[in-house]
Amino acid sequence: xxxxxxxxxxxxxxxxIDSGEYDADSSMDELEELAKTAGANTxxxxxxxxxxADSATVLGGGKIEEIRELCAAFKECExxxxxxxxxxxxxxxxxxxxxxxxxxxxxxIDRTMLILDIxxxxxxxxxxxxxxxxxxxxxxxxxxxxxxxxxxxxGGGIGTRGPGETQLETDRRHIRRRxxxxxxxxxxxxTRRDYSRSRRIKDNVQTAAIVGYxxxxxxxxxxxxxxxxxxxxxxxxxxxxxxxxxxxLPDGRGLIxxxxxxxxxxxxHHLIQAFKxxxxxxxxxxxxxxxxxxxxxERDEKAKVTATIxxxxxxxxxxxxxxxxxCDLDEDAHYPENENTVRxxxxxxxxxxxxxxxxxxxxxxxxxxxxxxxxxxxxxxxxKIRQNGKIFNEEYTEFGLRLDAQVEQRLIKEMSxxxxxxx
Numbered sequence: 001x002x003x004x005x006x007x008x009x010x011x012x013x014x015x016x017i018d019s020g021e022y023d024a025d026s027s028m029d030e031l032e033e034l035a036k037t038a039g040a041n042t043x044x045x046x047x048x049x050x051x052x053a054d055s056a057t058v059l060g061g062g063k064i065e066e067i068r069e070l071c072a073a074f075k076e077c078e079x080x081x082x083x084x085x086x087x088x089x090x091x092x093x094x095x096x097x098x099x100x101x102x103x104x105x106x107x108x109i110d111r112t113m114l115i116l117d118i119x120x121x122x123x124x125x126x127x128x129x130x131x132x133x134x135x136x137x138x139x140x141x142x143x144x145x146x147x148x149x150x151x152x153x154x155g156g157g158i159g160t161r162g163p164g165e166t167q168l169e170t171d172r173r174h175i176r177r178r179x180x181x182x183x184x185x186x187x188x189x190x191t192r193r194d195y196s197r198s199r200r201i202k203d204n205v206q207t208a209a210i211v212g213y214x215x216x217x218x219x220x221x222x223x224x225x226x227x228x229x230x231x232x233x234x235x236x237x238x239x240x241x242x243x244x245x246x247x248x249l250p251d252g253r254g255l256i257x258x259x260x261x262x263x264x265x266x267x268x269h270h271l272i273q274a275f276k277x278x279x280x281x282x283x284x285x286x287x288x289x290x291x292x293x294x295x296x297x298e299r300d301e302k303a304k305v306t307a308t309i310x311x312x313x314x315x316x317x318x319x320x321x322x323x324x325x326x327c328d329l330d331e332d333a334h335y336p337e338n339e340n341t342v343r344x345x346x347x348x349x350x351x352x353x354x355x356x357x358x359x360x361x362x363x364x365x366x367x368x369x370x371x372x373x374x375x376x377x378x379x380x381x382x383x384k385i386r387q388n389g390k391i392f393n394e395e396y397t398e399f400g401l402r403l404d405a406q407v408e409q410r411l412i413k414e415m416s417x418x419x420x421x422x423x
Contacts, residue, residue: 226247
């Protein structure tokens, strides 16, 4: 069901309905950005106000005819009959795709197919590629019926289908087998990831997940903090696979920063499910870094979309630090900061010092930096810290062993008796 754009830039007509359920114009703006990311140049946008989608063609007959004439005129003018498609800003059934294509004589795809194609082009890791293929197959399976006579012809083949089995039934069987295989492989990878996560917890390693709307500057931030060299482009979903890097906070604590796939409004539920293993890094993080593009007029709405999706992933109760990115684009604008909100410019590093301090302040305490002095008779206690914490400096004095150390939570009470400046 996935499609591939032509090497030369394809031409797209965007189509959608305005039922009042959401801001149709903003959604079409986003669809145009998605089309651009996939390699298509939008030549027209058609929106029809109606209470609900037509069961056969989504739009009414008059609008579909209008689109047909528009495409025909473009084909005749440009003489490029194979380089045009219609992209619908909603999810289509197989029969709707077939009906619209029969009328317009133009290839038709929907919003989900477009996103899946972008994902397919962006996935780099084995897990990312498996997730994309699984999502594509799950999307395709219920749409096999009605896709045309080529999927319903009778036939028989050695080792592929029984006598009298239709091509449609064969395709279904093959897809279901592949889905089972992909699910099994992803479950194996999930088991490994769960083990790595449990080791991090056991080793007292905390993580912060960078989340936010696609193209808000998440990967740019990760690169600036860690020299991660993650791809950054002015396109939606520039990064699909999660990338992890470590940093040291001002209080001496180490922190793993994880970049996650960008979010988008009206992201289909089954796509969220397909990429749950990628997005679950946010659900299991100690802290969420919500990157927001303050130059975006729809920032507030997009922030709500991100919060809603995080809630669906079970990450609604995790502490959040809001990073108002791209503040360098409007030096005169006033964006209020507070104990969990920071203005930054990921490209220039502006605001990074305060950002790291705010991250440290909001990060749940699992350890504490302590200045300790152990009498020589108790110097053996330092071994506990060496085993489970981190020692920044140690020296023997005439009074005993002095340590500057990061002490994990369960040892703090025991070590408090040896603080050099108890409060």
